[in-house]
Amino acid sequence: MFGDMMGMMNKIKETQRKVEETKERLKTVLLDEQSADGLLKVTITASREIKNIEIADELLQDKEQLEDYLVLTLNKAVARATEVNEAELAAVAKEGMPDIPGMNDMLNG
Template identity: 55%
Template structure:
């Protein structure tokens, strides 16, 4: 019985390590979002860290820039969130021990 418990604890540690490795890898995945037909562009990592903001010189209306920036950021962050959730769920499922009746990731 304790052999099984030791094995499960090892698998849980493996799962935790895979999740941490996945989080580190997500910092290298860049996602772009844009608004105003590309006049405002943002780049974020899959861990939702803003890396770049580009605003076209043809925009001069302060309120328009703010609105487009919000749209572009939300667009990029939504994409980043989807990638992050998918990758972390896969890493967690991959490393979880097979416990009968405990299918947490369907």
């Protein structure tokens, strides 16, 4: 019993380390998003940090249109980055879960 507990604790610590490594790696994963017509382009990391915004000259003529484009495109970029971030972290966390009898049954249903 005690040996099993130590094994589980070590596995949990290893998983925490892998989660932290994954978080650091996600800071370097770049995702590009753009408006439907390509006039606004955004580059964001999977950890949801905006790295670059490119705005076509024609959008600079209309402040309201530019603001709408920014809101829509940034929200799309953040949503996509969140999906990637959560999927990557969930995969690492699931991989590192200790094998506790009956746990999968509880989690799945």
